[in-house]
Amino acid sequence: QSALTQPASVSGSPGQSITISCTGTNSDIGGYDYVSWYQQHPGKAPKLMIYDVSDRPSGVSDRFSGSKSGNTASLTISGLQAEDEADYYCSSYASSSTLLFGGGTKLTVL
Amino acid sequence: EVQLVESGGGLVKPGGSLRLSCEGSGFAFSSYGMNWVRQAPGKGLEWVSSISGSGSYIYYADSVKGRFAISRDSAKKSLYLQMNSLRAEDTAVYYCTREKTTITVAATSADFWGQGTLVTVSS
Numbered sequence: 001q002s003a004l005t006q007p008a009s010v011s012g013s014p015g016q017s018i019t020i021s022c023t024g025t026n027s028d029i030g031g032y033d034y035v036s037w038y039q040q041h042p043g044k045a046p047k048l049m050i051y052d053v054s055d056r057p058s059g060v061s062d063r064f065s066g067s068k069s070g071n072t073a074s075l076t077i078s079g080l081q082a083e084d085e086a087d088y089y090c091s092s093y094a095s096s097s098t099l100l101f102g103g104g105t106k107l108t109v110l
Numbered sequence: 111e112v113q114l115v116e117s118g119g120g121l122v123k124p125g126g127s128l129r130l131s132c133e134g135s136g137f138a139f140s141s142y143g144m145n146w147v148r149q150a151p152g153k154g155l156e157w158v159s160s161i162s163g164s165g166s167y168i169y170y171a172d173s174v175k176g177r178f179a180i181s182r183d184s185a186k187k188s189l190y191l192q193m194n195s196l197r198a199e200d201t202a203v204y205y206c207t208r209e210k211t212t213i214t215v216a217a218t219s220a221d222f223w224g225q226g227t228l229v230t231v232s233s
Binding site: 034051 | 157221224
């Protein structure tokens with residue numbers, strides 16, 4: 001049950017777009033379309049931003065989008081805003097009926 | 111409005127036990143799988159355990175298998191986590207989460223999270 005791999009940090013200026021990657025294996029990301037992305041502000045509970053690779057829950061801005069290619073999933077945030085500064089975590093269902101999380105990526109809005 | 115409220119956290123000595131509870135409201139509790147996810151201080155998220163809506167399917171992370179037990183009581187709309195043989199590395203905020211879909215029996219995506227309850231294992 002190894003964690004998924006995310007970059008420790010990414011940054012961007014307001015209005016720009018950024019992409020956060022999440023790399024797994026054939027037994028998790030590559031094998032199932034159950035990739036999710038969560039946003040977590042300091043001291044708060046995580047919030048679901050993307051589920052099933054590319055679907056957005058009701059109320060989540062369409063500036064957030066998700067995709068997957070092979071064993072790597074990606075979260076793209078367009079039109080970066082100051083409020084997007086947070087930690088982002090990916091997760092994926094894995095073949096042993098478990099759930100794996102990535103190590104998290106700190107997004108800094110410059 | 112969906113709400114999840116955890117309780118039961120606290121300070122416990124290594125080797126001790128603790129039982130966490132999570133009360134759900136605002137949704138058909140017995141229709142949804144539920145999960146426990148933890149976050150050690152300053153660290154990332156770690157899935158701990160899942161239970162299906164019926165309670166028939168239960169899964170654990172290797173790090174807690176044999177020490178933790180998840181259960182649910184539909185009449186009380188509550189989820190539980192019995193934690194035994196606690197170790198320092200179990201210190202974390204424990205979140206109760208609801209599965210987004212009623213279709214899957216294992217954890218895939220959590221659309222609602224509680225506020226978390228802190229468990230500290232220390233002598």
